[in-house]
Amino acid sequence: MNDENDGFFYHPLENIEDTEVFETAIDRRVFNRKLSNDRPYTYWTLELYDQENGIRGGGGLGVLAADTRRIAELTGVPFVLITPFYPSETRQVWEDGQIVDQHIPVNYENYGFLKIDDVFIKCSGDLCRLEVIEKKFKNTRIIAITEPNFGELYSGLSGSDHRLYQEVSLGFGGYQALKLLGLKPATMQLNEVATFFAALVRLDELVSNGMDFYEAMVYTRKHTLYTNHTLVQAAEAEFSIEQFERFVFPNLKSRPVKKWLKDKFVDGKIKLSAVTIEIAELRSGVSKLHARVANYYDIAGQKVKFRAITNGIDMKKWVLPQTMKFYHDEGILDEYDLPTPNFAERLRALNSDAILGFKEIGRGVLNSELSTRPDQNGEILSFENNEIIFDFKRRFVDYKRPQLPFRDIARLRNILEPLNAHYILAGRVHTGDSRMEKVLYDILEKVSSDDYLKTHVHYIADYDEKLAFALSVGSNVAINVPIVGLEACGTSWEKDVANLNLLISTHDGGVADGSTSSYLNVHGLSEDEEALELYLRMEEAGAAWQNKFDLETLLVGQLTDFLPIVSGSRMLKDYLDLLLPE
Ligand SMILES: *Cc1c(COP(=O)(O)O)cnc(C)c1O
16 A cells, blocks of 8 residues: 555646656765655645745744755755745835835746646635746755735734635645646645645545545555644634635545544634644654643644654855855865764864854845845944844744843943944834834834934844844844743744854753753743843853853854754754654
């Protein structure tokens, strides 16, 4: 029953390219187990953050998806990412003391996507036409599903018809797209439950082609990985059976699959996590702490166990090229950007001259990015090499606490002023989140009331990949203070560690994979205590940038603990070990 494919893919295989078998690395670095060009690793995601390719995401989940594909490209893993192409995106500008959202049309043709064909799904009694578009990158590709009214990422409330339509389009449309291209998924990774429908279609396909329902379920489960990024199941939106009658059931061919799905409704409602847990035998969380604390129950009421595969980053994308060259030349990273067996010893080559040299180059990158992005006062900023920059760069959501450093404005001033330091705030407020907008406005109001801070604390609007990169390479100290227990992983701190910034952080998300002594830890029993610790750590970080020995010691310590975690190739290898054990 290993080969389900006789008669399974009814589209002719005319689009298929020659099936090269990828020869990748040897021994511990074999990446391409049981995968080939026409039998790839498939990765399903509603969100992709990949501005180079015209797709702007919302945050970490999309950055992870884009990085995973790029690492597959680097390591020779046959890999297909299936995602929507949203024909519109939001940018945020700062106008008259306010955040203003601008909706910008995006055309896939401008980003090198080629149209493959149309596919159809049934939706609310109509036949909806979806375009399948594709872009290839060596052994990997992005297959996207789109249509002119597809809307924006996360448009509509979760639980709304439009959201369900987008999710069903990705699952049913994306699966048909694979068949059009003659691709058979060796494995399916579901990046969050919104992609559940892809696995459902596979199950439906197997059963409608004659496989016994239970065999088909076992087969689908065995080859499906559900990656969870959310802590609490209770927070998840529900869909009604009436919505499924319009968008889901009409697209299913097999009666046993429809019945199976119908039986999962409780009081006429369904949470996608409940069925995703059933259809995926493999489940993972995105850091050790997250996998431990994610609170999910299956339909039988059993607590779900998640394996921990901590997010890494595509270092080639996120690390200053000169720093990457150093990591490679010194034998700290190998050609696949995996830390070498003796990387910790080799990190001794990292001295303060090298560090300051990379920071000087990074400062140039930052200044150039900021040359088109004024701060809240309309000032174009440009920083000298010897000016210390603290930054907070991440989505403005409650639990990440952008306001924590502003609890005591006088204290903050007393830290920054003697160092002649600046503080840069960058982060997007989720459209319509008026609470967090107010948090931002309150911070800026406090800042404007202080004659030092008002010229040394800067808010830069429209946080995106470019600004994330520029700050990672060009600032000195990164502040990451989520409420402990609420960050799934976070990856912006990984960009900072790899780019030789001092990290001030609470012990949460992926940071908690390391030890509290490997970075500047903020710990406290109350928010007041945490703020006090944060100020102490800021003082220590400022002092360290003025003391070569301390700087080397702290940065080498951070890298020693975190480089294996930060390496996205390590992450992909962990996924392959889970999905396709040798
Ligand atoms: C890296 C990155 C993120 C992820 O940030 P975390 O808050 O650490 O998860 C989000 N947005 C952008 C633009 C990024 O570059």
